[in-house]
Amino acid sequence: MEQVPSQMTVIGFNKPGGPDVLQPETRAVPVPGPDEILIKVMAAGVNRPDVAQRQGHYPPPPGASDLPGLEVAGVVVAAGRNAKKHKLGDKVMSLVAGGGYAQYCIAQDAQAMAVPPSLTIQEAGALPETLMTVWHNVFERGALKAGETLLVHGGSSGIGTMAIQMAKGFGAKVIVTVGSRDKADACVKLGADHAINYRSEDFVEATKKATGGVGANVILDMVGGDYTDRNYDAAAVDGRIVQIAFLSGSPKATANFTKLMVKRLTHTGSTLRPRTNADKAAMVAAIEAKVMPLLREGRIRPLMDSSFPLEKASDAHRRMETSEHIGKIVLSL
Structure with missing residues (x-):
């Protein structure tokens, strides 16, 4: 496995506002807790709640990252001591409570799913939230x-x-x-x-x-x-x-x-973000049992609208706010 750096590029904002408030920052790479994994992000989905958070209407739940981004796909590069579902090097996609607009992101081990071979990593990054x-x-x-x-x-x-x-x-x-x-x-x-x-x-x-x-x-x-x-x-x-x-x-x-x-x-x-980790893990288990076969067969795949580099997250938000998009917008790393 490659060495995990101590610093990473993220997209954050200092004050609520229009797409322009989204700016690259440098932050410390987070360390996974006992039940968590660290994902090297290759794709991060852009969703309406990210826009609402940027506008100041959708604060992250207590303990979650203040960065936008509710779904990611990438490679597991570190894992907490209780994380047994996924191992280093696995390609996974996961819902996250925040922090997806970054080069590295923490996810709950139980909420991450293996990326089926039928999907590209961009498609996988556009999938967990929807x-x-x-x-x-x-x-x-x-x-x-x-x-x-x-x-x-x-x-x-x-x-x-x-x-x-x-x-x-x-x-x-x-x-x-x-x-x-x-x-x-x-x-x-x-x-x-x-x-x-x-x-x-x-x-x-x-x-x-x-x-x-x-x-x-x-x-x-x-x-x-x-x-x-x-x-x-x-x-x-x-x-x-x-x-x-x-x-x-x-x-x-x-x-x-x-x-x-x-x-x-x-x-x-319902809203998804404030639900407990146990609730989300139960949803993931049901999806793995019932929906994953359809994903593996290629009968379900996200319809992709567009992809933007991480640094151009503000352009991705502008695209979403036009409501002209058809399907999913992702940030590609």
Whole structure:
């Protein structure tokens, strides 16, 4: 194994603000604790929560790195005394609580997964956050089953493109909402059964039409706002609506809760970052058992939008903020 240096380049910020606040810094390479591994980062995914953190809206949990970056892929170069799952030299991908925008990053041994040969290291760096978000929210909380219909808002996002593939992989029907023809085409190519352009169509009507009047059994919503009440209209009886973000800008909404009772709906939601290490390890174990076979067969892979060098993290954030991207943005080291 190569010698691990004492210093590394990271991307941090001194004050909240626009993409320009992201600047290279030099920091000490962290030392893994008993249950941790140190990953030499080869790719780090860029996600909406990174943008929110940079803007000052999404602080890291206590004890986590203050650097942005929630998922990485690379090589294990050091390990704590209790870390038995991965060994030095292994290629791994992992969700992390922060610190991904760096040459070296600490991960929980139990949360790291072996990179299957079907994926490039860039694809692996774009996978853990979306994989875990979709698995937990669509399948664990939303309990999507084969034969049911999933409606995904933001179908061309990193999470949306992963949700399409996973839902299809497990035998569900998928409807997505998108904002352009290009995004619609990309989602259908990935396997979506219907792509609704929310700028020109009413997604409630279109969802009803696509399901023969039944509605969607599970709705994955990252928009919120006035979508809340409309989701209740678009949902099937006994439908499950899972909230994972509020791209509308406000976490507040007005909705007619009578629909919730009449249709026996469930409206739930979650965030990943503050969950305990034990919770995240359990999600990883479930993904390794149920989803990894689909990844190994190449039936699921992240749709890649673009790659930027670490020093150009501000450009990666600008790309994300245009919302023109289709799929995942990564930093490549």
